[in-house]
Amino acid sequence: MKKEPMNLSEIKGMVEGLNKMARNLWWTWNYEAQEIFESLSPRTWQNQFHNAVAVLRELSDKNGYELYVRLLDVDFAQKVKRVLKNFNDYMSRADTWAAANAPHLIENPVAYFSAEFGFHESLPIAAGGLGMLAGDHTKSASDLGLGFIGITLFYRDGYFQQAINRDNWQVETYPVLNPRNLAMEPVLKPDGDPLVGQVNIMGAPVFFRVWMTRVGRSTLYLMDCDVEQNPGNLRQVTARVYGGDTTTRIMQEMVLGIGGVRLLRMLGIEPSIFHMNEGHSAFLVLELIREQIAMGKKYEEGLNYAIAHSTFTTHTPVEAGHDRFNESLMKYALGDYVTSLKVPFAKIMELGKVHPEDKDELFCMTVLALKGSRNANGVSELHGQVSRKMWQKLYPGKKEEEVPIGHITNGVHLMGWMKDVVCRFYHNKLGDNWQELINEPETWKQFLDEDFVSDAEIWTLRYKLRRELIEFARRRLLAQNGVNRSTFIELDSLLDPNALTIGFARRFATYKRAVLILDRFDEIVKLVRNSSRPVQFIFAGKAHPRDDEGKKYIQNIIHQSKHSDLAGRLVFLENYDVHIARQMVSGCDIWLNNPRRPLEASGTSGQKTSVNGCLNMSIMDGWWREGYDGTNGFAIGPDSNPDNVEEQDRVDSANLFRVLTEEVVPEFFDRGPNGLPKLWINRIRHNFATLPGRFNTTRMVREYVEKYYR
Numbered sequence: 001m002k003k004e005p006m007n008l009s010e011i012k013g014m015v016e017g018l019n020k021m022a023r024n025l026w027w028t029w030n031y032e033a034q035e036i037f038e039s040l041s042p043r044t045w046q047n048q049f050h051n052a053v054a055v056l057r058e059l060s061d062k063n064g065y066e067l068y069v070r071l072l073d074v075d076f077a078q079k080v081k082r083v084l085k086n087f088n089d090y091m092s093r094a095d096t097w098a099a100a101n102a103p104h105l106i107e108n109p110v111a112y113f114s115a116e117f118g119f120h121e122s123l124p125i126a127a128g129g130l131g132m133l134a135g136d137h138t139k140s141a142s143d144l145g146l147g148f149i150g151i152t153l154f155y156r157d158g159y160f161q162q163a164i165n166r167d168n169w170q171v172e173t174y175p176v177l178n179p180r181n182l183a184m185e186p187v188l189k190p191d192g193d194p195l196v197g198q199v200n201i202m203g204a205p206v207f208f209r210v211w212m213t214r215v216g217r218s219t220l221y222l223m224d225c226d227v228e229q230n231p232g233n234l235r236q237v238t239a240r241v242y243g244g245d246t247t248t249r250i251m252q253e254m255v256l257g258i259g260g261v262r263l264l265r266m267l268g269i270e271p272s273i274f275h276m277n278e279g280h281s282a283f284l285v286l287e288l289i290r291e292q293i294a295m296g297k298k299y300e301e302g303l304n305y306a307i308a309h310s311t312f313t314t315h316t317p318v319e320a321g322h323d324r325f326n327e328s329l330m331k332y333a334l335g336d337y338v339t340s341l342k343v344p345f346a347k348i349m350e351l352g353k354v355h356p357e358d359k360d361e362l363f364c365m366t367v368l369a370l371k372g373s374r375n376a377n378g379v380s381e382l383h384g385q386v387s388r389k390m391w392q393k394l395y396p397g398k399k400e401e402e403v404p405i406g407h408i409t410n411g412v413h414l415m416g417w418m419k420d421v422v423c424r425f426y427h428n429k430l431g432d433n434w435q436e437l438i439n440e441p442e443t444w445k446q447f448l449d450e451d452f453v454s455d456a457e458i459w460t461l462r463y464k465l466r467r468e469l470i471e472f473a474r475r476r477l478l479a480q481n482g483v484n485r486s487t488f489i490e491l492d493s494l495l496d497p498n499a500l501t502i503g504f505a506r507r508f509a510t511y512k513r514a515v516l517i518l519d520r521f522d523e524i525v526k527l528v529r530n531s532s533r534p535v536q537f538i539f540a541g542k543a544h545p546r547d548d549e550g551k552k553y554i555q556n557i558i559h560q561s562k563h564s565d566l567a568g569r570l571v572f573l574e575n576y577d578v579h580i581a582r583q584m585v586s587g588c589d590i591w592l593n594n595p596r597r598p599l600e601a602s603g604t605s606g607q608k609t610s611v612n613g614c615l616n617m618s619i620m621d622g623w624w625r626e627g628y629d630g631t632n633g634f635a636i637g638p639d640s641n642p643d644n645v646e647e648q649d650r651v652d653s654a655n656l657f658r659v660l661t662e663e664v665v666p667e668f669f670d671r672g673p674n675g676l677p678k679l680w681i682n683r684i685r686h687n688f689a690t691l692p693g694r695f696n697t698t699r700m701v702r703e704y705v706e707k708y709y710r
């Protein structure tokens, strides 16, 4: 039968629709939308970090004639039409969870401040888990129809790209991001000129312009100091994520906290609550006080107003994770801003101190956030406890359990961590509205039932995903090592598609102990060299540019991967980002997490694995203490830890090896008469039944609404 192409006006409508869809990060969690962009220009897609805007620009030569011709293809056009309809339905849906449960937040939204947001590899402005969490929070707020505005900085140099030199040492490069090539638009005034805001820092005005990124129904605003009005050095203030020294840091935090509130006012947005995701944005408390004083209120009234409108999430018990500034830097940076607060400078310093009378105590952003908010929370049950203990000194007379810091355990935005193979699997199992069902615990109970999903189906899914990861890793290793024919052949025999594949990928902060596995080197060699029960390791991760200890860990891992008996069974993938994360959390069989307890406040990478049937093997820290039930993965050690660090490292590495050799490896290779590992698959069933339904950001954002936003 002859198929009629769409007419010109229909095609015009589709081109408009595609351009609109490309500029909304919704496509980053919709695999059919991604397929459309990928098929338009596979090479641009691959080379430009899977960026839909870049693909459309590539096809827009000659007034978009190529795109027009491509849409004459009836089958393709129909797919575009269907995906655009899904997008429009998503954007305009009225019967959302928030419409029923938090209607007041639609008029007066949540303003969520975070120094980093991680959404997708094409927008690299996150350094790690904190940013990924902010990104997933934003996506789920959109899914729930919540009134939600994100506030952050636009870092033109982004977070660095990692390369490894001949000494296996990490080197950082900073390719400049071009907003015109990203899912991002300038925010303009009615007269068409860019909207510009201002914060006085060190007695001089610092100007910023504003970009907007749409994340489904949520909106993110990004402030950018790279504007003509600023002298050269000030244009660099927002160049890099956590870049520069403490002076740059305090300037960034003033733009984020103070500038962010001013930006919302310029846009006419009246938030019902200001959510500080970590202490970096806590200067917003000062700005809320200043506004009240400017309206004739007293300082104390201003402070009470700020407290009544703010909530704070703390993310780490690691000391370096809490910004502190000395008094002279505070005085210098705040400059005449203090005058507008109409109280002595000492009064401002008090807000950041545990002991206000202590002259030498530094000003701590976490303390400011705690004193300036009505609620505070940690990000797992244990982290809540640890934070109460850590900050008890701020609440004299209160017992540890009375310290007003609660907890909401982190989650992940499940859709964003699933590849197309997995999406099709769930679509097939759960039907057309599978995307909503996956956030509900009841949905997942069915995966215990062999009539609902067979062992063979689970095992083939696992094989497909492992194969994809191994081929991905071979491609990346080839690119890392440079192409010549012999490396090509060599690399294609690297990694074994039948081996138990263990993944470790996260920031190389030393408390995460990436090298713990190397403690018992001879034993690990024996393990990987066992040809009937082979095991292999895939590592990835960046160290902070100034963290030489973390870089040494990377160097050690890469060295072993090239020059020891682990070669070929241990690989390091360079330049860890969201894309590598997505490949690894789906293709690995085991996700290894061995932080020094209790420093991993929650951890989220292990939560990303659950929908993919990759099992966690982790220290009982952060979220895993709550997730592990004895049947759904593996625990390294008990729900406690020695106080002494050396003792802890010793005990943990012993436990790690015991679990690996006595439980994990035997179970994985225990194949029944049909060739399937029954016990292992059973563990995957329990993983499905207990983890993704709980550790997702839909549950998490609902909890924030119920406990802290209302």
Ligand SMILES: *Cc1c(COP(=O)(O)O)cnc(C)c1O
Pocket: 127, 128, 129, 130, 132, 505, 506, 507, 576, 577, 578, 581, 602, 603, 604, 605, 606, 608
């Ligand atoms: C999930 C994620 C993280 C956080 O990993 P943790 O194990 O929770 O520290 C960091 N970076 C990227 C790119 C991620 O996707």
